[in-house]
Amino acid sequence: MPSAPDSAPACEALFARARAVVPGGVNSPVRAFRSVGGNPRFVTSARGPYLTDADGREYVDLIGSWGPMILGHTHPDVLAAVSEAAGRGFSYGTPSENEVALAEEIVARVEPVEQVRLVSSGTEATMSALRLARGITGRSRVVKFAGCYHGHVDALLAAAGSGVATFGLPDSAGVPASAAAETIVLPYNDVAALEAAFDTDGEHIAAVITEAAPGNMGVVPPLPGFTEALRRITREHGALLISDEVMTGFRCSRAGWYGLEGPYAAGAPDLFTFGKVMGGGFPAAAFGAPAGLMAALAPDGPVYQAGTLSGNPVATAAGLATLRGCTDAVYAHLDHAAKTIADAAASALTGAGVPHTIQWAGSMFSIFITDRTVTNYDDAKTTNAPAYAAFFHSMLDQGVHLPPSAFEAWFVSAAHDDAALDRVLAALPAAARAASESFATIAP
Numbered sequence: 001m002p003s004a005p006d007s008a009p010a011c012e013a014l015f016a017r018a019r020a021v022v023p024g025g026v027n028s029p030v031r032a033f034r035s036v037g038g039n040p041r042f043v044t045s046a047r048g049p050y051l052t053d054a055d056g057r058e059y060v061d062l063i064g065s066w067g068p069m070i071l072g073h074t075h076p077d078v079l080a081a082v083s084e085a086a087g088r089g090f091s092y093g094t095p096s097e098n099e100v101a102l103a104e105e106i107v108a109r110v111e112p113v114e115q116v117r118l119v120s121s122g123t124e125a126t127m128s129a130l131r132l133a134r135g136i137t138g139r140s141r142v143v144k145f146a147g148c149y150h151g152h153v154d155a156l157l158a159a160a161g162s163g164v165a166t167f168g169l170p171d172s173a174g175v176p177a178s179a180a181a182e183t184i185v186l187p188y189n190d191v192a193a194l195e196a197a198f199d200t201d202g203e204h205i206a207a208v209i210t211e212a213a214p215g216n217m218g219v220v221p222p223l224p225g226f227t228e229a230l231r232r233i234t235r236e237h238g239a240l241l242i243s244d245e246v247m248t249g250f251r252c253s254r255a256g257w258y259g260l261e262g263p264y265a266a267g268a269p270d271l272f273t274f275g276k277v278m279g280g281g282f283p284a285a286a287f288g289a290p291a292g293l294m295a296a297l298a299p300d301g302p303v304y305q306a307g308t309l310s311g312n313p314v315a316t317a318a319g320l321a322t323l324r325g326c327t328d329a330v331y332a333h334l335d336h337a338a339k340t341i342a343d344a345a346a347s348a349l350t351g352a353g354v355p356h357t358i359q360w361a362g363s364m365f366s367i368f369i370t371d372r373t374v375t376n377y378d379d380a381k382t383t384n385a386p387a388y389a390a391f392f393h394s395m396l397d398q399g400v401h402l403p404p405s406a407f408e409a410w411f412v413s414a415a416h417d418d419a420a421l422d423r424v425l426a427a428l429p430a431a432a433r434a435a436s437e438s439f440a441t442i443a444p
């Protein structure tokens, strides 16, 4: 593990304070820098493509709050919408127009979705979609794929990606055996494994849930035909298909991953989950489906789901302003910015003799330090985590904040202009050399 290279005394002091009163000093485990070493940066402000930390250092941000900040930080239109909404009240606990407008915006973009229920986090969205699928089918089992992360839902934490992958955990303590027993974990991109699971257990399987294009074991897009096969097999067995677009939704395209890969000849997924971009940096998420399926939800149907802050007026204002700001020009810019960084990273890593694979889902990408093409979680785990840590810290030293894990996607924004991109490009050669040196010392 590399030592923390640069000094960040104010951040270190805050981290020490945090560790006394917050488990691990962080409110979400992947922020803790555990797999890269050192101390997390405590941010005091964020604007455009930049974060500023408590020591006054500025970083080009390639985390983007793990996806939501598609327009960049503190975008003026979003700030104006949030300020205006907050001036009219923080939370009502009774309906308001922005909830309808946000639902309309989502439904207009993702063609198979006719209705959405708003919730406050991606975890709530996937948990609720799963309950709805179980309520509709009267079945209990769920199929998920190793390396996919759907939030910290009991039934979906087995072999999960994101922090569970970062810390090398097989699953989470505290999940009852009865909940885990209802979960079937399969390798991603493996149609034969899915067919075998349905041959054995098909009558008990309520749903297959998949990240529309996984980004939580690094980016591992579905192989051609995989999503079609999911649709075909679930339909043959009367199970529902849940496409988790919490990360990809409204980022990969106006209609998320579905907008890039769909429509599918075998039919659309039954249920979709959304989060991140649709909240514009505030806690808003959703799950949606054709109206016939959503009718099973309370108050119309028997599947109960609720939330004190669901459809919060400030969060919906932020989400609406963000989605409305996601123009074709924004998507074109994201593609350009991501490609500029990825091409330069590939050339720096090649120049330093570091084996690597760059994988894509729209403008989301990640770099695996491995010589394999990565099609599933076992492949992803061949990435050289210590070499990534060396790469990460060199970038951080040079003022570029990457995700502090080899298993997370890199996110760009509409605000990543030439000045920000130039700073990233200038940092890459030294970071690649650092990875190479680390790789040389640990490679077998």
Ligand SMILES: Cc1ncc(COP(=O)(O)O)c(C=O)c1O
Pocket: 121, 122, 123, 124, 126, 149, 150, 151, 152, 211, 216, 244, 245, 246, 247, 275, 276, 285
């Ligand atoms: C694909 C996916 N699903 C679900 C979630 C859970 O969302 P949240 O962290 O908002 O609960 C995440 C991210 O955390 C995610 O990337």
Ligand SMILES: N[C@H](C=O)CCC(=O)O
Pocket: 028, 029, 030, 031, 066, 149, 162, 163, 216, 247, 408
């Ligand atoms: N990979 C996660 C979500 O997409 C990262 C966010 C978190 O869990 O803190």
